[in-house]
Each structure stands twice: as structure tokens, then as C-alpha cells.
Amino acid sequence: MVVALGHKVGQNQRLSLTPGMKESLQLLKMPLPALLDFIDQKIAANPFLDWKDGAPPSALTRLSGFAQDAADTLEAQPPSTAYSLLHQLAAQHATELEQRCALAILDALDEQGRLPIPPAEVARNAHLPPGLLEQVRQRLLRLEPYGVAARSLEECLHVQLEEQGEAHSDMLAVLAHLPLLASRGAAHLASVAGLPVQTVKDLLARLRGLDPFPWRQAEGAQPAGIRPELIASKTETGTWAITLPDTPEEAIRFETALITRIRRTPHARTPPADTQDMTAHWQAQARWLMRALPRRSRSLLAVARHVLHYQAASLDHGPQALRPLSMVQVARALRLNDSTISRIVANKYVQTPRGTLPLRAFFSAALGANTDTAQASGAARACLLHLLESETAHRVRSDQDYAEALRQHGFSLSRRTVVKYRRMLGIPSSFERMQAWQAGTVRPA
Template sequence: MKPRLQTSLGQHLVLTPQLRQALHLLQLSALELEAEINAAVESNPLLDWDESEPLRVGDDRGDAPSTEAKGDGDAKNEFRDDDWGQSGEAWQESRGWQGDDDGDPADRIVQTDSLQDHLSWQLHLGQMSERDRRIGLMLVDAIDDDGYLREPLDAIAQSLLPEIQCTPDEILVVLRQVQRLDPVGVGARDLGECLVLQLDNLPEDTPGRALARRIATGPIDRLPRIGIEGVAAELGCKLEEAEQALALLRSLDPRPGAQIGDLPANTYVTPDCVITRQQGMWRVTLANERQPRLTIHRGYEQMIQHAGSSDAGYLRGRLQEARWLLKNLAQRGETLLKVVQCLVREQSGFLEFGPQALRPLTLREVAAEVGLHESTISRSISRKYVRTPRGTIPLRAFFASGIGTEGGGEASSIAIQEMIKRLVEAENPRKPLSDARLAETLKATGVPVARRTVAKYRELLNIPSSHERIRVA
């Protein structure tokens, strides 16, 4: 009986060079992107600067992507310079950024986040018990700059004493949650586990994924010694299959933590997007006047038709690279715009009334709304800033964890902190409100918060205890 040949169609995700470039460009800040483009133009003769007049934000003559979202008021409610007030300015400063005092959209200095800041922020957005969150924060603190957890779990358990008593197995459960945070692969205890975490994040039908996982959990450490032939022999696979799996492994990041926090402290940043309000509608545009504009060098493109075989091959390769870069830059802008559009829809109250109106919002919710992966959302907002009528703010400011209210809804942790700050500002300086009294007052307004939670938020706001706030005179 003759064997029958069968063909099938399917979709596969392969980490091609252009896909890796797209992911890389997405996580860059505006200044890093500018440096990346400058380097590309210098190294690729097929790339050239577009000398035409750059499109200005809000210019309806061009094709700048934009969107509009209905605001809660009409056009007469445009923001004023003093809308934030003193509490709003303090809220901004407590989170490491400043508003535009003079409305100038020029570059500003901000304190960039470390890897620990990035992970802790995500951890607080998740649904965890207070005990697990404290264990998670201890794990995050122990992760090094490359993204690895080098300390053994029993040492972590000792560090948690005497406040929390737990076993290494309990810590491992929390570690699994930390390992689901962005960047993918963070929290691994060795290279093999780091690669496995990234492989598990790929679709199951990714070519070479299953074999790559076996290599990562097996002979990965012996690979330099036994070579690809030894890997194929040990795992009982064909040499071609081993080469495909190793190519997939090489496309992964062995130092995922290095993606975050690599900007020097006190770095100038520029906004990637602009949010304005026109006729009662929120409008989102890319900050095109700050983004370099590239084009294909037509002279070199025409030379390909007349060049010799060797020169033509080189130029065609550089032309393909140039086209990839232009396409990926456009894709970066579309993705960023899509995410910011979603943030504007979900947090119009925040733009309208300030942080007290910030509602609970997580990466998962935004990912589901725009149809992207959580890690893509995290890359999209990492070190990205948006210029608004309330100043230039980080995209991370639109996210917050939630606490259930008596009305059945949720209040964001940021909104509750703002409520605490306002209560303290309005208190009698001779009889400051204790944490217990603040908790009772919040409960009376429909926000049941434990006293220890109030104390934690008060400390985050750098508000002294009630004993330290007493003013006799």
C-alpha cells in the first residue's frame, strides 16, 4: 500500500527577525526610538530622512491616526491650568512625574522605573491576598537586574520572618504568579527555566516549540560541550529538527530583566501621544511632530535595477530591512494609539476630574478590550508618556488596582489614596484623624477599607501618623 501525501494549512507564529524588531521597537521610549532610527539611517543607505513638513498634532490635513471619545461634559468644561490644585500636584510628585506648569510640551526630566518598580506595579494590579502580595514583593525585591531569582526559596522564607511564616512550597506558588508578569521570563531561577517561561508564552503550534522546551529543561547547560549533534542524539530527533529548535531558543531573551530600567535616572522624556479635548470629545493623536519621518532612498532603490549581481543582492537585502523598519514603525504607532484610545475610553473620569475619579483597571482588561496579549500592553505603556490638558503623565498612571465598595462596585487604590489625602488636609490640626478614624470615615462613604490598608496608603503618600501631625498652635 502506497503512503498517501497530505497537506494542511495552518497559522504559525515564528519569532522572525522582523517580529523581534517589532517587539523591540514597541518597548522603546520616545528618545530611545529616536536613537534607534538615527542608527538605522546611518547604517542603511536605503533609508533617508523625509524632508517634507512634519505633520503637527491636531492637523486635520494629513493622515495622522486619531480617535475621539465622548467626554462627560461639553466644550465649555475645558481644563484650566489650576484644575489639579495643590492635592493634584502632590499626587503627581508622589508618583515621580510633574505636570506642565507653563503648558510647554517640551522635554522634561523624570525618574525612570527600575525592574522592581515595574514588577511591583503589576503585582499590585493583580487579585492577591495581602499575605501573598507581601511574599510576592519580597520575591520581586530579590530578583536581580537580569530578571533572575538567585536566592533559594528557604532564604526568602527566612527573610519574611517573623511577620509571615510560610514554607518554600507556599512561596513557590506565589513565584509562579510573579513569573507571569512582564517581561516574559522574569523570576526564573536559571537559564533553562527562563527559556521555558518564554516558550510557554508562545502558541503550542509554534514550529520547534516542543523540542525547544525539552532542550531547555535538559541539555541546555551542556550544549556548548556536546554541540547540536549531541543534542539530536540525546533527544532522539533529527538534526534538522534540533537546528529548528535551537534557532527558536536563540530568538528568546536570556536576560529579560535588562529590558526594563535601562534608561539612566533623571532622563529627559517626550510624550508619544497627545490627548486633547475638542467640542466635548476626547481626541487622541500620535505626537508626530516629535517623531522622525523616514522614507526609502529612491536613488539607491533605482540603482538595484542596474547594479551587478553581488551589489544588487546587498542592496535588495538592505531594501528589505528598510521596508521592515518602516512597517514596524507604523505598527508601533498603531498599537500605541489603540492602547491609548482604550485608556481614554476607560478612564475619561480620570481626565475629567483627576485621580479621585480613577477607576480600577488592569493590563488584562485592556488586553481583552483591544485584542492583544498582556505582555504587548505592558510593552506599549512601558516608559511611554502622554501629553494631556492636565500635564504630561505616564501611561501607567491610567492603571490602578481595585477595592470593593458597599454599592457593589470598585474604587481604585489611587482614588482611595486621594480621598485619604483630602481628609487629612481638611482635619483639625489639633485633633488629627487616626488611621482607624480614617477607615471609619471611608466606610461611611461606602468604601470599606481596613485600618492597616489606610496606614499603608498613608505611608505611600508620605503622610505622618496622627501623633506626628498634631499642631498645638
């Protein structure tokens, strides 16, 4: 056997993110309370930055819960991800037993937000109904941040794809064989999935834009509760106006007077080189923040206006009027990357006459292949929930009955899809609902 040493020269292209670019991407994803905390830390560490009035304006503090008084610090601390999930579940009118199931699931999660043990074992340990606990887990999966309480990485990503309307057959085929990527590479994965290699590479690039650890990321960002940053209001002409009423960049001052004083310092009193370097660093950081904040506001407003104008019917008539919309569609319309859209939409809420809603709620997958005529899956789920809520003790309908009822409302769904949506909504089977009515307990809908 002959062993030879050699070398070769080659070229390749790849995107390299600078620290400034990484921070800009983080700014896009931050909710307003976390953003104000980030700005306050920058101001505390940079003499060239300050709040115009010495503190954040009252309008922003009302929106964010930002605390200036030490006595209010405990109350104003952003709640944990677990608290946020329980708060969202309670807003869906979860029963006391369902909330106990949610607590048992959240207590069993590992540091990545996965459920490492079977749901049946969690139910047995907590003395809870296994079927109901699994239904609650399915609901937790689809609350912000999407994918918490998943049993695996594949399930976590699958839920995020569903919520973004991108869980099509090619993507699911790649997701089903994802473990092959690390051991055998993209070419082998493409062969097993029965797809062209380039298609698989494009789908993998999209998967990389998802969040594999939503619990860990959310905990690191200290997510605040449901606080609207956008306002949707109807104008006199009957159209919807989407506004971003108060932006942090308007409340920050760049201390140009300090720069002037430094420049006027006599040459004999020139500070040492390390001080000059730190001064230059502070100025660069200040200028970056003054540019990055307006970009965040413009991007958020542009995405929100496009999404909410497209979904104006749902603002008028509720979620049953949702139209199919994916983040890829919005990205193409605004000429942005779909991962950028995902960051902009994350943890952002809009105040509407129908309540405060997550911006993500206006994205929904299409029920049909033709997106021009298809209806949104979110609209179908809202219609199903409305039908289930009108159920009485004398008329408990089966999944097939609801499939027929939905067809009369324009939603062509199979019984299997109705079962899937019912479980996503945390609604028990018709047999369990009938038993609940006969027992005289509150219906778990």
C-alpha cells in the first residue's frame, strides 16, 4: 500500500454572518419587552446612547410591561415559556383537568422542550386520563412557540411546517428520512425519499430556517406574555389600517454633543490608543443600533400590512374567513427570505377589535391544491370548533356527521381529517363527549 501526501486548491462560496448581522436577526425576532431590555442594556454600556427623556416613553412601557420602579420589578419580570403556554391554553377555555394535564406535560419536559417519556407514562404518574393528556399535548404543540412538547425533532419541525402551510408531500418525505442526512448525506436521503437531489437540498435549506429547539430559544429570549405591538383599526372608508404606533428608535438619542467634545479635545490631551479604540467601538455600536431599529420597524410593518390586508375578511368575520397563506408567499411578495419572515412574525401580536391575536394566526395551509380557490385549514378548524360548541346533550354528532356538516359550509374534508383537526383542538371523541353529558360534567370542549 502506497501512502502519498498532497494538497489541492479549491474555491467555494458560503454566507458568513458578522456579529452585527447576527444581532440584527435577533432584533427581528424579539418581542417588544425583550427589545426594550436589550436597548436598555446597550444604553447602560454605551455613553453615546441614551433615552431622550431619561427613560422609555410611557406608551412603550404600557405595551411592554417595562419596569422602572424597583418596587414593580417582580411583577414586571417577563413570564416563563411555561407560563406563556398555560396562559394561551387558558385563553382557549381549557378546563381545570386539561390545565392539570398541561402542567404534568410541562413538568416532564427536558431542557430542549421535548417530552422524553411516552405521554401514557406521564398520565399514569400524574393519575390523569391518557387520552385527554395526549389531546392537551397536541394543543401545546401548536401554541407559541410552536413545537414545544414534541416527542422528537421530526414532530417538532412537522408542527412548525403545518402552521406555516408548508407540510406538503415532498417536505414530509424528507422529514420522515431526516436521520439519514447525518449518516449518509443528502444524495442518499434524496434516493430514499424518491426526490431529485436539488429538490432535497432546497427543502433542507427551508428546514434549517425552522427552530429545532423552540423551548430553549424562547427561554433564552425571556419571552413576555401577550402584548400587542401592532394595531389594526378600521378607517372611515371601511378599510383596515395597520399601524405601529410607538417605536423604540423614536425614544433614543445619539449623543452627538459628546462626539463634538471629544473632537475638540486639545492634541496634547489626546487619550491613549486603547481609549480611542473603545470610543470608536461605542460610536460604531450606537450607529448600528440607530440604523437597525428603524429597519426592524419597517420590516415588521411591511409584513403585517401585507398579511392583514390579505386576511382582511378574517378581521371582519373571524377565523372562519381565513384564506390560505404561507410564509413563502409573503416572502416572495415582499422579496425577502422566508426565514426572515419567520423571525419577523415570531412573538409579535396585533391588537384587533376581536382581541389581541398572534401575527402567526393569520397564516394557514390550503386545503386544496389550487391556492386560488382553496380554503384555509385554519378556517376549517374554526368552523369545526364553532359546530362543536353548538353541540347539545341530545345531539352529539360523530366525526362523519361533522365532515358532512363542514361540506355544507364549503369545506371538503374527509372523516380522517376531521379527527385530526378535532384532536388538534383538544376535543374528545363523540363517545367521550356523550359520557360527559350523561355524567352532567362540563363538556371538555
